[in-house]
Amino acid sequence: MSRRRKAWMRDVNGILLLDKPEGLSSNHALQRVRRLYSAAKAGHTGSLDPLATGMLPVCFGPSTKLSHYLLDADKQYTVGVAVGQRTSTGDAEGGVVAHSDARPPRERMESALAGFIGPVQQIPPMHSAVHHQGRRLYEIAREGGEVERAARTVTIHALEILDWSPERFTLRVRCSKGTYVRTLVEDLAASVGTEAHVARLHRDAVSPFPGDALRTMAEIEAAAEQGAEALDALLLPPSAALADWPGVALDAARAFYLSRGEAVRVASAPSAGRVAIYGPGDVLLALGEINADGMVAPRRMMQTAAP
Incomplete structure (x- = not known):
């Protein structure tokens, strides 16, 4: 049985670089932040012991699809x-x-x-x-x-x-x-x-996040008092997690076909390997790879339809 969405929850998309305080487990820190954001979906990438402090990336909404890749980071x-x-x-x-x-x-x-x-x-x-x-x-x-x-x-x-x-x-x-x-x-x-x-x-x-982008629990709590707009201003876009990935930009027509799961040909694409796929307006559409035919193939959609 799927969980019923609670009335207080809202859709949030982005990455918060939490400066986890000492004495909290990573999960307790995550749950506190999730409540402050009233987020329907959230997850952290890479636990810190309760006595440890520092960067704990918290992913919201579609950005949770990036968690696996962040677990592999230096x-x-x-x-x-x-x-x-x-x-x-x-x-x-x-x-x-x-x-x-x-x-x-x-x-x-x-x-x-x-x-x-x-x-x-x-x-x-x-x-x-x-x-x-x-x-x-x-x-x-x-x-x-x-x-x-x-x-x-x-x-x-x-x-x-x-x-x-x-x-x-x-x-x-x-x-x-x-x-x-x-x-x-x-x-x-x-x-x-x-x-x-x-x-x-x-x-x-x-990696690949900058160390100077940490947000303390006090900062987040202060932003929560100002409302959702102030909270969302603390977030990095999902693309920030892919700063070291080659990027492929699609026009509207190719973005449409890719959103349906089809591979598309892009002249400027790399010859091999994984890629971050962007649509019009630099919207992150999908994580993908160059297939055996040299085409850009989606492997994980970041949004369900082309913009």
Whole structure:
């Protein structure tokens, strides 16, 4: 049975770059924002732990069709690292499970960073949302259990120490999807003979969005007091999520045929690969690809009819 649309709901389309506050789960933050927008449909892309802050893209309406692609995006984090203790969760929320008196100098830590650039193997932490036999790992961990986990390959694009003290330092991380920063911190500490955990975590950016477009919960609440127009002014268009995709512009006739699911020929289109397809007025019509015949073929419609 489909959900009945509530009277207070409205159609919203766009992407909000929420600066998630500390202490809220990603889902709780999403639901709060959805209520402020009175949105009929909304979803977030890529969870942040309750203790983490920073960029949580929230997609409304047709923009939720882009969520899958944003989950695959690269991320950038600023990480506060506490040296000397490893915790059960890898962050400040867990209990201490290991101590070390070793405090490697900055030069040694910086030398170790080079060994973590590029493809690396990570074992997902028990306190993660990875599934095991139909259950989340964190559910098993909360019951005191532990299971064997297979290593996964992730890519670390860049690591940089921003400030330093022997007890605590700040690390900037740019990485691929699926990277566990908590695991990275533990593995980095182990490589120099000590223990560490994440003391604070801020997600600076999710590709391809700019880091300076974050909206705080206070900003959104203030806009809600002014009404729907002020709220919608905080949104990015769906096309913002496709800034790194090749774009194909269609005239009205080709847009009509494409809206019916038909492939169309466009002289200026790329020769292969995925494309963002725009109609008259730069309206995002569909996500598509160049098919074997060199034609622009829709794969996911962003609106049901040509403008």
